[in-house]
Amino acid sequence: MTTRWLALLALDACIGFAHGAESTCMEGAKTELEQLYCQVVRKGGGAGLPSPTDFKRNDPQVQALLLRRPAGRLGLDVPDVGASAAPGGQPSQVGRELADSEPEAESQPQGQLTECQLQGQRIACPQRRFDLVTNQPNSKLTDGVLASNNRLGLGPFKGNRNDEEAVRRYLSDxxxxxxxKMVDIGLGASTMSFTAFHHAFHTMEDGGVDFARRMEQTFSLLKQDKKNLAVDTRDHDELPGDLSLCMVINRDIIVCDNVGTNWVYVSPTR
Structure with missing residues (x-):
């Protein structure tokens, strides 16, 4: 199976959007923390961060706090900005919300992997394991998954797109x-990273296209192609470097990505 509709799903426009956003970000970065923010976003760790404008509204101490965990996951050092805030510096609403939620992040999906080990094509956890999936031929799929009534079923985004935290929650769900759903139709090895998913949302919505509706159309096209075209079921040419690249989707699925490549690990009991 060619990636004809997978290309639509990942959106070539998003690639241009990402490079353009990165270039614009760096051009407007005036401090080390702002430059680090751009690096984190470029490397795919910015999904939970505020927009560049909101980030700049925060004082350096709050900026450093916001960057500490995503930068750490990417092996990037956060500059030492001292212990006291700049005079009169007040964190933006987005900054306050994210900073207040920072200690809670340890209990989020990444924290659930602390006792697991990445073993190439397997993630071994206490009492459970997750195996790397490849694309599957139709003969191995559950009956009916390629039928027209099997819908992706994303709800439309109804919030304020300037509220990055609301966008992040929507996109996470x-x-x-x-x-x-992609695993169900045998395309678990052809999924978008969360970063690409995030860029796709903004690119579509900026262009006046309803993200949920377009994703539903694309899912339908993928199912049609899957019925008629063979898929590439080869193993990945590369594997994730460590578990810092991974997050839990649900109790049966873990996804790892380095922005360029997505790896989906699924429990055999699913």
Missing amino acids: AYDRYIP
Whole structure:
């Protein structure tokens, strides 16, 4: 199977959007922390961060706090900005919300992997394991998954697109539905990273296209192609480097990505 509709799903426009956003970000970065913010976003760790404008509204101490965990996961050092805030510096609403939620992040999906080990094509956890999936031929799929009534079923985004935290929550829920659905139709090895998913949302919505509707159309096209075209079921040429690249989708699925490549690990009991 060619990636004819997978290319639509990942959106070539998103690639241009990502490079353009990165270039614009760096051009407007005036401090080390702002430059680090751009690096984190470029490397795919910015899904939970505020927009560049909101980030700049925060004082350096809050900026450093916001960057500490995503930068650490990418092996990037956060500059030491001292212990006291700049005079009169007040964190933006987005900054306050994210900074307040920072300690809670340890209990989020990544924290659930602390006792697991990445073993190439397997993630071994206490009492459970997750195996790397490849694309599957139709003979191995559950009956009816390619039928027209099997819908992706994403709800439309109804919030304020300038509220990056609301966008992140929406996309996180949408992504948690998208990944299992792609596994169901045998395309678990051809999924978008969350970063690409995030860029796709903004690119579509900026262009006046309803993200949920377009994703539903694309899912339908993928099912049609899957019925008629063979898929590439080869193993991945590369594997994730470590578990810092991974997040839990649900109790049966873990996804790892380095922005360029997505790896989906599924429990055999699913």
